[in-house]
Amino acid sequence: MCSTGNNAELQPSASDPALILELKTRRPLSLEGRPGCETWSVDFSPDGAWFAWSMGHGIVWVVAWPLDSEEGLKEDIDRGDKSFSCGQPVWGLAFGPRPPKNTDASCPVKREKKGLKNSTLLLATGLESGVIKIWNVLTGDAVFDLYGHEGVVRNLVFPQNGSLTLVSSSRDKTLRIWDLTHKGKKVQVLSGHKDWVSSCCVSSDCSMIASVGRFDRMVCLWSLRSYTFIRKLSGGTQKTLYLLSSCDFSPDGALLATAAFSGSSWWIDLWDPYTAEKLATLADYFEDYGQKISAIQFSPNGLHLAIVTDDRPLRIWEPGEKGMVMQTKSDLRSNGLCCNYHPGGGVVATGTRDGYVRFWRASRTVPSLSHLCRFTIRYSVSTYQMEPLPLPKRILEYLTYRNIPDHLRTCCSSDDEWET
Template identity: 50%
Template sequence: MCTAFRCPAAVKEPDDLVMELKPSVHHDPNRTGRHCETWSVRFSPGGSYFAWSMGFGMVKILSWPQDVEDANSKSRILNCKQAVWALAFGPCTSTTADQNRHERDLLLATGLNNGQIQVWVVSSGSLLYTLTGHQALVRDLVFAPNGSLTLVSASRDKTLRIWDLAKKGGNPHVLKGPNHWVFRCSISPDSSMIASLCNFDSKLYLWSMRSYTFMRHLTYDHERTMVSCDFSPDGALLAVASYNSSTGWWLDLWDPYTADLLTRVENCELCGDRSESLPTNLSFSPVGLLLAFKDYRALQIWDVERDELVTDTDHNRAGGLCCAFHPHGSIIATGCRNGQVKFWRVPRRVPSLKHLCRSALRFSVSTYQVEALPLPKKILEFLTYRDVQKQKILCCNKHWS
């Protein structure tokens, strides 16, 4: 169902392109209800598998690292029979020995065009069960990072649902409130908060994972289209991507505890028509403080700690839709409208000892608790990320001076 190859030197592909996969199934306009886009790509928590929604209701699961010369080795095809909009591997960490067999298996959840969520066993490729309840397509899925079988789904029916797969997903908690399609969701690393956004709603919603209640909005002062959100590995930052079709995109870093906007990043103002580089997805690396964001024009990776653009690649390749880091942070995958997946080498960046100490503290300590500590002001500003530049233009490599 796919082909994999290293790009020959004559093609002059970027040096950081490791591999790309192309689906062998081509778009047939007579096949309604199934499309060729790659809406989601995911690596498994341990990094040993890669899942790819390759269009036409098909999902491919590959062993990783992938043998470039044998793209179909140790792979499975899942026929979901509906357009697949979202993928999620779980549980995110190893489970205890006293759990039943299915809970010990690595699972893959697929969000479908008809509102259903299918849960598959990765080792066998068998369908475990189907979750029903959403009244419109499931746009995003994410498992709780704490290793439980808790799955959160975001849907165009304007709801979030929290499923307990240990109980086969019965009687999920339903979070209502938005008046628009729920487009994306993310769970904090300590599994205490859910962040969600609606495509046509100029604010972000924060929900409690403990009480299943609404907490607060992160509100913008002017109209924008919301695209994606993700928590930093320590949970102290929440990145949000949004855009206005006439002025370009913004990348904002918020404090999810205090609802303070810490920094606002705008795209390169020298790159001609900024409306052509609308963002589609963003993701924090599990390693260090690297933030990747994909738009229609390029893949960029920003080192937030050092305030450097370390990757600016995949140029002039229209239709990028999604991106996902490998758990080790060395590779990032991007999916395209034509069904392709590309794998890019991520520059090796060693986090500073200061940042590692900050991350270890912030993983379990809120901003309010840090601010109550009897520490010098400069240390408190560092621990709460208040020392970052408040506003900046992220220049591309072409215009970097």
């Protein structure tokens, strides 16, 4: 079904030192390059033991991670490769439920009901018709289907509290929140976008959902607790006409990154989701090339932001100090569509329009003590709760991410693969 490239640690590549390996589909030549073979979505399981890949033509491939591990393949038959035939193009997928990070009462875990357990490893796949298929990864069985969306299901997210809740966004202009303990029969519909909802994400404390509308130019925040609209984010860089493609919360929930396009220019905005303040804009860096940003994602430690574009397989940006930490060489064949960090960090998976997946070695920078403190505090304390505290201005700016250096707000382009 697929073939793997060489492991970069064994046979380093002079042209792409960050490339670890590549997966390619073994499809007939008559299907190569034709619509339907795109890799629209990739994901790692919450424990990092599985990797899922929408490999085109309605097929999702799930493999044990790491791919070069022989232990799972020899000793545990359930850890072998699995193929799920969905019958339609798969635009979005997500593993769940995600195990809880803490026992905070504000982020409750729903109890097991009707045989579907929180410990069950599920895979949700969003199809072109609007149907969402739920699979049991370990058995390979289809559990049930979710009906309601009337357009392509573009994005799927399981909140990080381990509950059997699934958030979906669609081209039918809505988001839906499904309760899988009731097989999706209990569903909340969030309406307000005027056109396609191209991406959605959930904050780490499970309180907010962010969504971006591709053509209506709206960045919306919703309450995951009351299922109501909170606010729309706007302001900052002025563009006459623009589209929105992707969004992601930082792991501590204190930042929201959004990617936007206008004419031949793309940029990334960083927002404070609590105050609706725009903290910084990564602009101009992409203007000379006119490429499209397809996806962005924060690293698990919150230090870096992965960026996938049409002309380069991967860029990694550090909002705090250095700016662009890594960028692969220009590759007009990359046509990047999606990206996803391994939950343990160190690896980023990217998918292409040609139906391939590449795995890249990402920075394993050890967080500073100050960042760890900020990360811990902001995970449970909002900006509104921070601002009244009797703290020195410099510390307050750091804790609220208002200290991003001015030279990073408008970055200059560089062809360097690695910057120190």
